[in-house]
Amino acid sequence: MKKPNSPQEQAAPKRCHVLDLDDFSEGEIQSVLSDASAMSEILDRDIKKAPTLRGKSIATMFMEPSTRTRSSFEQAAKMLSADVISIGVSGSSSEKGESTYNTALTLQAMGIDLIVVRHPLSGTPNFLAKYLNASIINAGDGSHAHPTQALLDLYTINSKFGRIRDLRVVIVGDILYSRVARSNLWGLTKMGAQVVLCGPRTLIPDDFVANQHCLDNHPFKTVTVEHSIDRAIEGADVVMALRLQLERQSAGHLPSLKEYSQMYCVTSERLLVANPDALVMHPGPLNEGVEIDPEVAHGTKSVIEDQVTNGLAIRMALLYRLIAPTESGVSVSF
Amino acid sequence: MKPILIKQGRLIDPEQGRDEISDVLLMNGLVEAVGANLTEPDGATIVDAQDLVVSPGFIDLHCHLRDPGHRGKETIATGTAAAARGGFTTLCAMPNTDPPSDNRPVIEYVLAAARESGLARVLPIGCVTKGSEGLELAEMGNLAEAGVVAFSDDGSPVSSPHIMQQALLYGSQLGLPIINHCEDTSLSANGSMNAGWIATRLGLNGIPNSAEEVMVTRDIHLAELTGGHVHIAHASTAGTTELVRKAKAKGVHVTCEVTPHHLTLTDKAVLGTDPDVSAFGPLSSGAYDTLAKVSPPLRSNTDRMSMIAALNDGTVDFVSTDHAPHGITDKMCSFGDAANGISVLETALGSLMSLVHTKALSLPVMIEKLTASPAKFLGLNIGTLKPGFSADITIIDPDLDWVVDPSKFTSKGKNTPFSGKSLKGSVITTIYQGEIVYGAST
Numbered sequence: 052m053k054k055p056n057s058p059q060e061q062a063a064p065k066r067c068h069v070l071d072l073d074d075f076s077e078g079e080i081q082s083v084l085s086d087a088s089a090m091s092e093i094l095d096r097d098i099k100k101a102p103t104l105r106g107k108s109i110a111t112m113f114m115e116p117s118t119r120t121r122s123s124f125e126q127a128a129k130m131l132s133a134d135v136i137s138i139g140v141s142g143s144s145s146e147k148g149e150s151t152y153n154t155a156l157t158l159q160a161m162g163i164d165l166i167v168v169r170h171p172l173s174g175t176p177n178f179l180a181k182y183l184n185a186s187i188i189n190a191g192d193g194s195h196a197h198p199t200q201a202l203l204d205l206y207t208i209n210s211k212f213g214r215i216r217d218l219r220v221v222i223v224g225d226i227l228y229s230r231v232a233r234s235n236l237w238g239l240t241k242m243g244a245q246v247v248l249c250g251p252r253t254l255i256p257d258d259f260v261a262n263q264h265c266l267d268n269h270p271f272k273t274v275t276v277e278h279s280i281d282r283a284i285e286g287a288d289v290v291m292a293l294r295l296q297l298e299r300q301s302a303g304h305l306p307s308l309k310e311y312s313q314m315y316c317v318t319s320e321r322l323l324v325a326n327p328d329a330l331v332m333h334p335g336p337l338n339e340g341v342e343i344d345p346e347v348a349h350g351t352k353s354v355i356e357d358q359v360t361n362g363l364a365i366r367m368a369l370l371y372r373l374i375a376p377t378e379s380g381v382s383v384s385f
Numbered sequence: 386m387k388p389i390l391i392k393q394g395r396l397i398d399p400e401q402g403r404d405e406i407s408d409v410l411l412m413n414g415l416v417e418a419v420g421a422n423l424t425e426p427d428g429a430t431i432v433d434a435q436d437l438v439v440s441p442g443f444i445d446l447h448c449h450l451r452d453p454g455h456r457g458k459e460t461i462a463t464g465t466a467a468a469a470r471g472g473f474t475t476l477c478a479m480p481n482t483d484p485p486s487d488n489r490p491v492i493e494y495v496l497a498a499a500r501e502s503g504l505a506r507v508l509p510i511g512c513v514t515k516g517s518e519g520l521e522l523a524e525m526g527n528l529a530e531a532g533v534v535a536f537s538d539d540g541s542p543v544s545s546p547h548i549m550q551q552a553l554l555y556g557s558q559l560g561l562p563i564i565n566h567c568e569d570t571s572l573s574a575n576g577s578m579n580a581g582w583i584a585t586r587l588g589l590n591g592i593p594n595s596a597e598e599v600m601v602t603r604d605i606h607l608a609e610l611t612g613g614h615v616h617i618a619h620a621s622t623a624g625t626t627e628l629v630r631k632a633k634a635k636g637v638h639v640t641c642e643v644t645p646h647h648l649t650l651t652d653k654a655v656l657g658t659d660p661d662v663s664a665f666g667p668l669s670s671g672a673y674d675t676l677a678k679v680s681p682p683l684r685s686n687t688d689r690m691s692m693i694a695a696l697n698d699g700t701v702d703f704v705s706t707d708h709a710p711h712g713i714t715d716k717m718c719s720f721g722d723a724a725n726g727i728s729v730l731e732t733a734l735g736s737l738m739s740l741v742h743t744k745a746l747s748l749p750v751m752i753e754k755l756t757a758s759p760a761k762f763l764g765l766n767i768g769t770l771k772p773g774f775s776a777d778i779t780i781i782d783p784d785l786d787w788v789v790d791p792s793k794f795t796s797k798g799k800n801t802p803f804s805g806k807s808l809k810g811s812v813i814t815t816i817y818q819g820e821i822v823y824g825a826s827t
Contacts, residue, residue: 172721172722173587195588269665
């Protein structure tokens with residue numbers, strides 16, 4: 052089995068939190084992807100369990116509904132033999148009005164090593180990371196970031212193409228409110244992809260594209276915007292459709308879901324101009340027929356299920372990276 | 386009451402155009418004389434002001450004393466004590482109390498509590514509409530009789546153009562201004578900071594400049610139509626300064642104010658206090674700094690520079706603090722959940738002095754914007770040291786370095802983005818109605 056960390060990585064200061072990909076270097080992302088690749092071997096075993104995190108406690112604190120992210124984290128933690136407890140909105144003290152901060156403090160007081168946080172308000176994981184000693188992994192906060200989703204997307208792209216650099220990656224949909232898009236923007240641009248944002252003007256903030264005032268410093272200076280999906284998809288290597296929240300219509304961003312799907316639904320017909328080997332991705336859950344045609348979602352170009360499987364490997368790699376015992380002489384094996 | 390002789394200070398009194406080394410003699414709570422080498426009366430308290438600046442007491446036209454109703458955040462006693470420390474001898478208290486200041490008993494309570502504290506003059510502002518709900522005018526006539534100096538629904542913008550128009554008509558009959566927090570809430574919807582790259586990268590809904598400017602435009606038109614006096618609270622955008630500049634040139638009765646924080650900070654403060662953090666790089670651990678959450682939001686540097694220019698050219702009439710004390714849990718939470726507001730009274734002078742030290746503002750202009758200009762707005766005999774006027778005086782050391790430590794604030798509100806920052810310039814002594822209410826007496 053491969054050793055998960057290159058020597059250079061081990062020399063770098065140990066990472067405490069995963070809040071977004073803005074503070075990951077290209078090298079660290081590469082290192083996580085290669086760790087995940089090693090972890091994925093566990094998934095192929097008959098006995099899907101390694102003792103790596105035995106004696107470590109992980110809490111998932113999901114203050115917003117989630118199926119795949121939450122179960123993915125819990126499954127990943129269990130495969131590495133960590134003990135897992137889960138706190139949700141219903142059935143927890145947040146129903147009694149306890150603040151997120153106090154809930155997290157309580158978990159920390161119980162000796163939890165790592166808290167996985169999902170929260171409807173942007174920056175909540177950053178807030179907890181500032182005041183708690185426990186490691187924090189952001190499992191999605193408001194419109195801010197969803198770094199584990201972006202890492203699993205990078206892993207999926209990398210495992211299909213063997214590279215990320217210079218690929219044309221089109222992200223279609225509600226960029227304005229999407230934490231998936233934000234974390235992918237950091238991750239994809241750091242890895243050298245050519246990112247194209249596609250959607251109606253009402254859902255793509257101008258700030259994501261460098262203007263003359265900040266061209267040199269802007270981290271997304273290679274990113275372009277294309278409001279026509281047909282032009283965006285032309286020559287695309289990856290087409291990532293984002294979930295369209297149904298409330299965007301009532302908030303005035305869209306005339307109707309019908310018009311949105313007419314203009315931006317990823318269909319087989321539209322994919323004809325993409326690279327013949329193009330991948331279709333979606334972070335889920337799907338609104339089939341709105342942002343993605345069911346035929347495409349379940350078609351040959353779709354890697355949506357691979358994304359879910361890869362999510363496990365990525366989350367195992369991150370849990371390992373943050374809380375695996377390294378100094379106490381405990382042998383690390385998995 | 387002992388006489389006080391302030392000796393050898395640099396007297397800056399913009400109302401009288403004075404900037405000279407001078408003594409100031411205070412007797413019976415009033416200014417007795419101003420001039421060189423005044424004779425010391427028997428039993429006088431001597432205040433040595435050599436190398437210090439002697440100014441009329443500062444006037445704050447916009448602060449929140451939270452009393453009645455939110456005495457956990459501030460009381461009239463703690464708020465006026467904080468004012469004394471910050472050099473303010475006159476405060477206009479916003480009406481967003483509980484109950485709100487839309488009725489006489491609340492106004493009378495505020496005035497009585499302020500008299501009891503005796504640390505600063507408190508001039509109440511009454512509600513424009515009942516309960517500040519924007520639906521029906523409050524009993525403005527009654528409130529005027531009770532002693533309010535202006536009307537405002539504070540943080541609740543008067544959304545209905547019709548109600549705003551009626552308020553301006555009614556207010557002009559009473560000779561009092563309508564202060565509006567200009568914010569079109571359909572444009573600022575759910576926003577928690579300035580719209581722009583930083584909001585976008587943080588995934589926070591942005592409040593665009595247009596949210597303010599759309600309503601400023603409306604209010605200028607309504608003031609022109611009615612002949613009423615509209616005052617734009619805490620102006621924050623370059624566009625607002627343009628609108629007000631043009632309206633003033635046209636003769637519309639519009640005035641406006643700016644806060645110390647909108648003059649000295651930008652939306653970058655939401656990224657934390659580390660000055661080396663790049664808005665385009667990784668977030669620091671200080672990101673989502675709820676202490677920098679305020680309404681209107683801290684804006685871009687372009688806006689900030691426009692506010693400074695507008696203050697210098699007279700478009701912006703004066704500086705108000707928008708002092709908004711909050712409890713610790715109001716800020717110890719996710720950015721979206723955090724309360725808006727900054728505890729300003731005790732840092733106002735220090736932060737404004739940073740503009741003086743960088744020559745963005747002259748010391749006399751800064752003092753004018755804290756004294757003569759707001760006094761003119763109020764139409765009261767304060768804000769200048771003419772004989773017979775109230776002995777309200779602020780003595781400052783423009784060069785004293787200090788570090789902001791909110792735990793030492795007199796205000797109950799410890800919420801300031803200046804926490805831990807070094808400021809240069811401090812209030813040394815504050816005198817209100819001839820009594821030393823803050824500082825050394827000899």
